[in-house]
Each structure stands twice: as structure tokens, then as C-alpha cells.
Amino acid sequence: xxxVEGIVFSYGVRLVLDSISLEVAEGEICSIMGNNGAGKSTLxxxxxxxxxxxxxxxxxxxxxxxxxxxMELARRMGYVAQRDGQGARLTVxxxxxxxxxxxxxxxxxxRDLEVVEEVISELxxxxxxxxxxxxxxxxxxxxxxxxxxxxxxxGILLLDEPTSNxxxxxxxxxxxxxxxxxxxxxxxxxxxxxxxxxxxxxxxxFILLCGGSVFACGGPEVIDEESMEKxxxxxxxxxxxxxxxxxxxxSACCVxxxxxxxxGTRDGERV
Amino acid sequence: MALTESVRESxxxxxxxxxxxxAGVAVATLALGVFSMTLGSAGVTPLEVLKALVGQAxxxxxxxxxxxxxxxxxxxxxxxxxxxxxxxIMQGVLLNPLASDYTLGVSQGAAFGAALAIVAMGAGSVxxxxxxxxxxxxxxxxxVAAFVGAISATLAVLVLARYKxxxxxxxxxxxxxxxSLFSAxxxxxxxxxxxxxxxxxxxxxFGDIGRASWQELxxxxxxxxxxxxxxxxxxxxxxxxxxxxxxxxxxxxxxGRTRMASMFLASLITAVAVSFLGIIAFVGLVSPHLxxxxxxxxxxxxxxxxxxxxxxxxLASDTLSRTIIAPVVLPVGAITSFMGAPLFxxxxxKGYRRA
Numbered sequence: 001x002x003x004v005e006g007i008v009f010s011y012g013v014r015l016v017l018d019s020i021s022l023e024v025a026e027g028e029i030c031s032i033m034g035n036n037g038a039g040k041s042t043l044x045x046x047x048x049x050x051x052x053x054x055x056x057x058x059x060x061x062x063x064x065x066x067x068x069x070x071m072e073l074a075r076r077m078g079y080v081a082q083r084d085g086q087g088a089r090l091t092v093x094x095x096x097x098x099x100x101x102x103x104x105x106x107x108x109x110x111r112d113l114e115v116v117e118e119v120i121s122e123l124x125x126x127x128x129x130x131x132x133x134x135x136x137x138x139x140x141x142x143x144x145x146x147x148x149x150x151x152x153x154x155g156i157l158l159l160d161e162p163t164s165n166x167x168x169x170x171x172x173x174x175x176x177x178x179x180x181x182x183x184x185x186x187x188x189x190x191x192x193x194x195x196x197x198x199x200x201x202x203x204x205x206f207i208l209l210c211g212g213s214v215f216a217c218g219g220p221e222v223i224d225e226e227s228m229e230k231x232x233x234x235x236x237x238x239x240x241x242x243x244x245x246x247x248x249x250x251s252a253c254c255v256x257x258x259x260x261x262x263x264g265t266r267d268g269e270r271v
Numbered sequence: 272m273a274l275t276e277s278v279r280e281s282x283x284x285x286x287x288x289x290x291x292x293x294a295g296v297a298v299a300t301l302a303l304g305v306f307s308m309t310l311g312s313a314g315v316t317p318l319e320v321l322k323a324l325v326g327q328a329x330x331x332x333x334x335x336x337x338x339x340x341x342x343x344x345x346x347x348x349x350x351x352x353x354x355x356x357x358x359x360i361m362q363g364v365l366l367n368p369l370a371s372d373y374t375l376g377v378s379q380g381a382a383f384g385a386a387l388a389i390v391a392m393g394a395g396s397v398x399x400x401x402x403x404x405x406x407x408x409x410x411x412x413x414x415v416a417a418f419v420g421a422i423s424a425t426l427a428v429l430v431l432a433r434y435k436x437x438x439x440x441x442x443x444x445x446x447x448x449x450x451s452l453f454s455a456x457x458x459x460x461x462x463x464x465x466x467x468x469x470x471x472x473x474x475x476x477f478g479d480i481g482r483a484s485w486q487e488l489x490x491x492x493x494x495x496x497x498x499x500x501x502x503x504x505x506x507x508x509x510x511x512x513x514x515x516x517x518x519x520x521x522x523x524x525x526x527g528r529t530r531m532a533s534m535f536l537a538s539l540i541t542a543v544a545v546s547f548l549g550i551i552a553f554v555g556l557v558s559p560h561l562x563x564x565x566x567x568x569x570x571x572x573x574x575x576x577x578x579x580x581x582x583x584x585x586l587a588s589d590t591l592s593r594t595i596i597a598p599v600v601l602p603v604g605a606i607t608s609f610m611g612a613p614l615f616x617x618x619x620x621k622g623y624r625r626a
Binding site for chain 2: 045048049050070071073074075077078079081083088089090091093094095098099101102104113114117120121126129130132152158
């Protein structure tokens with residue numbers, strides 16, 4: 001289980017995250033939503049320990065992450081970056097094997113190869129195992145990166161927009177793959193995502209970031225006309241179809257949302 | 272490949288091919304080494320070379336083979352390993368396929384440091400005769416000075432690398448600027464030498480393996496081999512860095528320390544090679560790329576592969592430089608430039624995607 005308490009982060013004098021707290025349980029995907037620059041990626045990087053927050057604590061299954069050694073942290077928490085691994089002349093197998101790095105002493109052992117093989121077949125990447133990353137499509141590459149994070153055997157998984165730049169079919173495939181892996185392995189997954197409907201379909205918990213703090217947090221019920229207008233600055237209609245909520249955008253509001261002034265800020269530049 | 276069993280098996284076959292390639296290059300280097308020792312004005316057969324190496328030949332042959340030619344071959348091998356592995360690591364930690372000791376100006380910095388030590392700090396002397404224009408009396412001081420020169424170029428590169436947006440070409444342009452600056456410094460330094468001769472100015476401009484003696488070979492090996500071992504130890508970290516800093520950190524890599532330490536040690540290797548042999552351009556660029564082409568950029572295999580390939584390339588270049596218009600010995604740096612410059616242009620033309 002992932003517990004985050006009171007994360008505060010600023011780039012210089014500009015406050016990006018103002019006391020963010022959240023909780024993700026095992027086997028659950030939690031979506032972080034908000035406009036560009038709302039601090040989604042920054043929050044993930046603070047939890048990951050890549051950025052150092054000014055205040056706040058991250059607990060991994062109750063243990064304080066700031067007291068863990070680098071490798072210990074890497075064994076317990078995986079990360080899938082927004083754009084990743086392109087251009088490296090590595091095979092899929094090698095890229096997934098990289099996920100074993102926190103577990104490997106001197107050389108990759110039989111157990112490491114076994115884990116890699118299992119993950120590869122679980123994600124249906126077997127036919128690509130010896131292909132180079134620079135020969136893969138966007139969807140395949142994204143699945144390989146998820147496979148690498150799963151090979152890490154983490155209890156917690158952080159994903160930064162895993163479906164951006166993917167076509168419709170690949171968006172669904174990647175999310176289905178992720179959903180299955182999270183459920184079967186009992187991973188607590190925290191995911192920054194732009195596509196509201198995709199989030200509604202595949203996650204059970206939602207955190208709406210706005211103006212550096214949590215605007216709303218909870219189940220699908222927090223996604224409604226009012227919250228969408230406040231957070232995204234967009235008028236929407238929310239419908240229910242087949243038991244699932246769906247958001248249909250109508251128009252951009254004349255007055256941008258609360259966090260309109262944050263557009264194009266650091267978080268956006270750093271992706 | 273539909274069966275899960277075959278995935279691991281075909282991966283094993285795939286990695287075995289890489290090992291075979293590296294072994295092949297190593298064996299070729301060994302054979303070329305023996306062959307290279309047979310070449311020269313005093314005709315020696317391969318059999319005599321082998322006999323001399325195990326102490327079974329007559330004194331004259333032993334003298335030539337062991338004391339003249341063996342040291343040269345070994346110096347080419349060690350310098351080749353050093354320059355190549357340094358280039359390989361620089362390309363990796365800077366995420367820049369055009370990086371190498373020469374293209375970043377590190378070699379030129381080392382040459383300037385060495386020149387300054389010899390001329391201004393009295394660590395040696397500059398003579399007027401062509402071939403042995405420079406006599407090094409204090410190899411340690413020269414190496415240290417070369418290292419200071421190399422590290423100043425490296426620090427400049429690392430400062431540039433901090434600006435995340437800097438493109439690979441911009442970094443190389445900066446490297447060329449540093450390189451020119453240091454080269455100009457080297458030339459001017461030598462004009463202040465007691466015996467000013469044009470020949471001596473060429474000393475560091477185009478490196479020559481023949482300058483190494485046993486002592487210098489020993490110092491080069493003592494630096495190069497442990498550093499290469501350190502690089503091998505960090506191979507997983509270099510692999511992780513390929514996926515970007517954040518991902519590498521999430522895999523438990525201390526990104527900042529790995530980058531700094533690796534650049535520092537790569538500069539150190541470059542500095543010892545340059546201070547004794549002069550600038551040997553493009554080996555550090557060409558051989559890692561050749562190996563990447565064949566076996567990919569998995570550093571577990573790339574590092575040993577680049578070591579073997581660097582040794583082979585420099586030895587081949589040196590053999591060529593001794594024989595192409597014998598008895599005149601060309602500086603090996605000129606030969607490697609002939610080989611490396613076209614590849615550099617090719618990489619630029621191809622759009623320097625990391626291959």
C-alpha cells in the first residue's frame with residue numbers, strides 16, 4: 001500500500017504541490033488527473049524520490065521511503081516514465097531484464113531470466129523478445145516499459161501518462177494489460193493520465209489536482225460536471241453507459257479554470 | 272518462439288553470439304600482434320616470434336622482438352583498450368553518440384597539460400631531432416599535468432551536460448572549441464621550448480605508439496586496466512542510464528555519481544595515453560560504434576567488445592603506419608584520423624540516432 005502525507009514541493013519560489021496526501025491500496029489503480037502543469041508528473045517524481053519535496057512523507061506499506069536505501073526503494077517501487085527507452089539499441093529481453101537490476105548482484109541468474117521470461121509471456125511480447133527497441137511501435141514500446149517495471153517485482157507502480165501518444169487500440173491494450181497485472185499481483189498503481197474516459201474505465205480511484213492541491217479525491221462519483229469545469233476549465237456532460245461513467249466535453253469555458261495561470265509551467269516543460 | 276521455453280533459449284543463443292564476436296576480435300588481436308612483430312627491417316618469422324616470447328630464441332632475435340617490438344605491440348593494445356573504453360563510456364553517460372576523448376576536446380586538453388609540464392615545469396625536454404623530439408624525464412608529473420588538462424575539458428563538458436536541452440551537436444561544437452583552444456596552447460608552449468623545431472610541435476598533434484617504453488607501458492596499464500574493470504562493474508548502471516535519468520534512478524542508480532565518476536575516470540585513461548603517445552584521434556569514437564553496430568548497446572557486452580575492438584584497431588593502424596611506406600614510420604594518429612573522420616561524417620549524415 002502506498003500512503004503519501006502532506007507533500008509540499010516548489011520550483012524555486014513557485015509552489016507546485018501544496019500539501020498533497022493520498023492513499024492507494026493493493027490491486028488498485030488510482031488516476032491522478034489535472035491540466036498540464038497541475039503537478040501530476042512532479043507528484044510522481046516526489047513519491048519516486050527523484051525530486052526531493054520540501055515537506056511530506058511517503059510510506060511504502062507503512063515504511064518511510066526516505067529512510068530506505070536506493071536499491072531497497074528500487075525493489076519496492078517501479079516507475080514507467082512518459083517517454084522512455086527510445087533509440088537504445090537493446091533487445092526487448094534486455095530491456096525487461098533491466099528491471100531485475102535492483103535484484104542482481106554480479107550477473108543475472110537463472111531466477112532473473114525466469115522472471116523476465118514470465119513477464120514477457122504474460123504481456124504477450126514473446127514474438128518481440130529479440131527485437132530491438134528502436135524497431136517497435138509506440139504501443140509495443142510502452143508495454144515493454146511496463147514489463148520492465150513488473151520484472152522489478154515492485155509492490156507499488158508509478159506511471160506517467162502510459163497512454164499518451166498511443167492510438168485507440170493500443171491505449172486499450174496497454175490499459176487492459178496494466179489492469180490485469182495490477183490485479184493479479186496486488187500492486188498499488190498510481191497513474192498520471194490525461195484521458196478522463198480511459199481513467200474512468202480502468203481505475204477505481206481518482207485524484208483531481210488543481211492549483212497545486214487536491215481538488216477532489218474518491219471514486220467515480222468525484223468526476224462530475226462541476227469538478228471537470230473547475231479542474232479542466234471545460235464544460236462537460238457526464239453520462240452513464242453500461243454502468244460506466246462517461247465524460248463528453250462540450251466546450252472550453254470562457255474563463256479558464258482555477259489553475260489556468262499554470263499553463264506551460266515547469267512541469268509541462270520537463271516531460 | 273510461441274513456446275515460452277524458446278524465449279529464454281533463443282536469448283541464450285543470441286547472447287552466445289555476442290560472446291563469440293568478442294572472442295573473435297580478441298583472437299584476431301592476438302594473431303595480429305604476433306604478425307606485427309614479424310614485420311620490420313630485421314626479418315623474423317612468426318615461429319621465431321613465438322620462440323622469442325617464451326625465451327627460446329637467439330639473443331639478437333629476442334632483443335628485437337621482446338625489447339623493441341613487443342613493447343610497441345603491448346602499448347598499442349593498452350592504449351587502444353583505454354581510448355576505446357573511454358569513448359564508449361563517454362557516449363553512454365552523456366547520451367551522445369558523437370562523444371569521445373577527441374571530439375570533446377579531452378585529448379587536446381591532456382596534450383596541452385603534458386606539453387606545459389615538459390616545457391614549463393621541467394618534466395622533460397624538447398629536442399630538435401624528428402622521431403624522438405620529446406624526452407620525458409618525469410612521467411608522473413607529465414601524467415598528472417595531462418590529467419589536469421583533460422579534466423578541465425571534461426568539467427566544461429559536464430557543465431554543458433547539465434543544461435538538459437543541449438543537443439549532441441552543440442556539445443560537440445563546444446568540444447571542438449575547447450580542442451582548438453588547447454591545441455593552440457600546445458603549439459605556443461612548444462615555441463617557448465629551448466630548441467624550437469617544427470618537428471617537435473607535431474609530437475602531440477599526431478600520436479605515435481613508438482614513443483612508449485616499458486616504464487610508460489607499465490604506468491598506462493596500471494591506470495587503464497583497473498579503470499576498465501570499474502566500468503565493467505558499473506555495466507548495469509550504464510544500461511539503466513540509456514533509458515533516461517529518472518528511470519535509471521527508479522532502478523536504484525545513483526545517476527549523478529555514476530556520471531561524474533565515469534567521466535572523471537575516462538578522462539584519466541585518456542590523459543595517460545595522450546601524455547605518453549600523443550593524440551590518437553577517433554579510436555575512441557570508431558571502435559565503440561563498430562561494436563554497437565554488431566552486438567548492440569548492452570554494456571555487459573559492449574564494454575569488453577569495445578576494449579577488444581580498440582586494441583585491434585589501434586594495433587592494425589600502428590602496423591600499417593610502420594609498413595605502408597617503410598622504413599619511414601608514419602604517426603599512427605594520422606592513420607586513425609583517416610579511418611575515423613569518414614565515420615564521423617557518416618554518423619552526422621545518418622542523423623546520429625544511437626545505433
